[in-house]
Amino acid sequence: MSTVLEQIEQQIAKLSSKGVKKNTGNIRTIADGVAKIDGLSDVMYNEMVQFPGNAIGIALNLEEDEVGCVILGDISNLKEGDEVTTTGRLLSVPVGKVLLGRTVDALGNPVDGKGPIDAKEFYPVERIAPGVVVRKSVSQALFTGIMAIDSMIPIGRGQRELIIGDRGTGKTTITIDTIINQARINRVGLASGDPKFRPVYSIYVAVGQKNSNIARTITALEAAGALEFTTIVAAPAADNPANLYLAPYSGAAMGEWFMENGMDALIVYDDLSKHAVAYRQISLILKRPSGREAYPGDVFYLHSRLLERAARLEGKGSLTALPIIETLAGDVSAYISTNVISITDGQIFLETDLFNQGIRPAISVGLSVSRVGSAAQIKATKQVGGKLKGELAQFRELAAFAQFGSDLDAKTKAQLDRGNRIVELFKQPAFSPLPIELQVAVLFAMQKGFFESIDIRKVVDAAASLKSFFTTRKDALLVEIRTKGALDAELEAKLQAACDEWKSSFAA
Amino acid sequence: MASHAKIAELFARQLFKLSMVGGAVSPEQVAGVLEYVEKHRPANPVVVLKAYHRFVAAELAKSEAVVEHAGAVNDAMLAAIAAAMTRQYGRPVVATAKPSAALIAGLRVRVGDDVYESSVAGQLAALASAV
Numbered sequence: 001m002s003t004v005l006e007q008i009e010q011q012i013a014k015l016s017s018k019g020v021k022k023n024t025g026n027i028r029t030i031a032d033g034v035a036k037i038d039g040l041s042d043v044m045y046n047e048m049v050q051f052p053g054n055a056i057g058i059a060l061n062l063e064e065d066e067v068g069c070v071i072l073g074d075i076s077n078l079k080e081g082d083e084v085t086t087t088g089r090l091l092s093v094p095v096g097k098v099l100l101g102r103t104v105d106a107l108g109n110p111v112d113g114k115g116p117i118d119a120k121e122f123y124p125v126e127r128i129a130p131g132v133v134v135r136k137s138v139s140q141a142l143f144t145g146i147m148a149i150d151s152m153i154p155i156g157r158g159q160r161e162l163i164i165g166d167r168g169t170g171k172t173t174i175t176i177d178t179i180i181n182q183a184r185i186n187r188v189g190l191a192s193g194d195p196k197f198r199p200v201y202s203i204y205v206a207v208g209q210k211n212s213n214i215a216r217t218i219t220a221l222e223a224a225g226a227l228e229f230t231t232i233v234a235a236p237a238a239d240n241p242a243n244l245y246l247a248p249y250s251g252a253a254m255g256e257w258f259m260e261n262g263m264d265a266l267i268v269y270d271d272l273s274k275h276a277v278a279y280r281q282i283s284l285i286l287k288r289p290s291g292r293e294a295y296p297g298d299v300f301y302l303h304s305r306l307l308e309r310a311a312r313l314e315g316k317g318s319l320t321a322l323p324i325i326e327t328l329a330g331d332v333s334a335y336i337s338t339n340v341i342s343i344t345d346g347q348i349f350l351e352t353d354l355f356n357q358g359i360r361p362a363i364s365v366g367l368s369v370s371r372v373g374s375a376a377q378i379k380a381t382k383q384v385g386g387k388l389k390g391e392l393a394q395f396r397e398l399a400a401f402a403q404f405g406s407d408l409d410a411k412t413k414a415q416l417d418r419g420n421r422i423v424e425l426f427k428q429p430a431f432s433p434l435p436i437e438l439q440v441a442v443l444f445a446m447q448k449g450f451f452e453s454i455d456i457r458k459v460v461d462a463a464a465s466l467k468s469f470f471t472t473r474k475d476a477l478l479v480e481i482r483t484k485g486a487l488d489a490e491l492e493a494k495l496q497a498a499c500d501e502w503k504s505s506f507a508a
Numbered sequence: 509m510a511s512h513a514k515i516a517e518l519f520a521r522q523l524f525k526l527s528m529v530g531g532a533v534s535p536e537q538v539a540g541v542l543e544y545v546e547k548h549r550p551a552n553p554v555v556v557l558k559a560y561h562r563f564v565a566a567e568l569a570k571s572e573a574v575v576e577h578a579g580a581v582n583d584a585m586l587a588a589i590a591a592a593m594t595r596q597y598g599r600p601v602v603a604t605a606k607p608s609a610a611l612i613a614g615l616r617v618r619v620g621d622d623v624y625e626s627s628v629a630g631q632l633a634a635l636a637s638a639v
Contacts, residue, residue: 019626020634024618038562039621054637065517065563085623 023086033240034285037067068286070242093250094119095257103232106243123253129308136314145181145433148426151385156376158312160321165350175268181433183226202230203267205251208274244278259319271324346370379486384443395419424459437481469502516552520559570620573603578611
């Protein structure tokens with residue numbers, strides 16, 4: 001009872017202060033979610049301002065006579081002449097583990113109908129990225145569960161890896177697979193009781209996506225049991241451009257909490273093309289000078305300051321970013337694409353042609369790269385898949401060249417045959433990421449020629465059979481690969497024996 | 509290329525600067541500006557004069573403390589407020605009283621963009637937004 005009274009007394013004490021100073025202004029014009037305000041002479045850049053009816057805005061343009069604000073929330077009740085007041089605060093969002101399993105909007109308000117979020121901490125949406133002194137080089141793997149990526153384009157904790165491709169090429173699927181894989185690894189790791197195990201928490205930021213797509217993503221994550229380790233920040237296509245502009249920064253703030261508190265987090269920005277478009281819309285309404293493709297001059301800074309916030313920190317945790325960019329007709333040289341390519345530590349390029357040929361994930365090996373490289377791979381993957389990228393790139397070149405001639409020498413034929421098998425082996429259905437130990441086993445079998453004698457059309461079935469054989473009958477061996485992280489002579493012998501056993505049963 | 513409205517705004521700002529003498533709006537200068545505009549009509553005289561009016565009004569508001577009150581306010585209190593605001597802003601500020609029953613009780617002092625709120629209505633509004 002006394003606590004309740006104390007709360008009321010504190011509230012009274014707050015209210016009975018002698019006077020409150022406010023800096024005010026009046027709406028001069030309002031259109032498309034942007035208001036021009038007279039007054040507000042004390043307002044700071046990026047400061048939150050209070051509109052009538054609980055709508056808030058952010059001061060983005062500080063001019064001699066007026067202030068340009070983007071409005072977050074319902075603007076239908078605002079009108080010319082309404083009073084606006086400064087708050088002295090920067091826009092902040094709730095952070096912490098309470099957000100896991102929840103879907104929130106760009107301001108951190110829950111939109112999933114699961115009740116209010118009882119957050120103890122708030123982080124500002126805009127923050128300066130960590131500097132060079134506190135950063136540590138990326139050397140710990142973040143497994144996506146996609147064999148083609150983990151073996152050829154490895155991603156490390158704290159890395160920024162762009163996923164780029166035309167619409168409908170499986171960009172979102174790759175990120176959902178990665179989130180599902182983190183959840184699977186988290187469950188295994190937490191159950192093992194290993195004190196050194198570091199779970200990876202995920203944040204999926206949907207910018208300008210259809211509500212139906214967001215719902216589908218939530219359903220997929222829920223079905224895979226990954227939602228409990230994930231926060232979804234939803235700024236759907238129907239949201240106002242200010243929310244679309246802010247959502248990635250809000251997600252980054254939520255991810256930074258994990259990083260600052262010694263944990264690892266993964267953030268997906270789906271997608272930054274629509275983010276740039278939303279920012280262009282705001283900038284044009286604010287009458288900022290426009291440049292190439294009508295984007296404002298600071299569109300590079302828009303993404304660089306966002307992606308620079310992903311890092312691995314000395315003595316703390318990490319934030320890995322997977323931004324997505326949608327290309328038009330496979331053109332990677334467009335304005336926003338080249339900007340984001342130059343900011344990130346590599347890109348995974350998805351090709352429509354490969355996708356239509358049934359090669360999924362449709363990763364173009366030649367155009368995809370990870371600048372962190374093998375530093376973010378475990379030794380076992382390096383041992384079995386070290387040369388794969390080169391082999392596959394060579395195969396694609398040879399395959400294109402071989403279309404023009406029928407007479408091929410035996411060596412070229414063998415290379416093409418091997419390449420085709422690798423391509424078949426890397427085919428992987430959506431939402432079924434593979435544990436790294438299983439990837440090592442499959443790649444080991446491939447390197448040792450266990451798929452050579454199998455008809456190419458049956459390689460996918462053979463790989464599925466091998467995976468099933470290992471998961472059902474060689475679980476102890478998989479655990480040994482996972483714990484050791486490298487293949488020694490003893491482990492190689494065991495793998496060889498297991499593959500022999502599988503081959504005899506498969507052939508039979 | 510700047511729009512017509514922007515050009516009118518820039519012109520109005522120039523006229524406003526001409527109206528200032530020693531950091532304050534000079535009635536003589538304002539009269540002179542109005543006479544000039546009458547003689548040499550700009551392209552959008554109404555837009556120019558509206559913007560000019562806004563600038564002058566904003567400047568004049570900085571030197572006037574409008575004291576909204578729900579109870580009785582005597583001359584001594586107004587003089588004290590004017591003195592306090594003059595000290596605060598470093599320029600002469602004149603206080604004028606404006607009764608406002610909507611405040612329920614207390615005062616609200618407005619000087620330019622700044623509002624000093626010490627009224628029951630303000631406290632109730634703060635409570636409503638805090639709950």
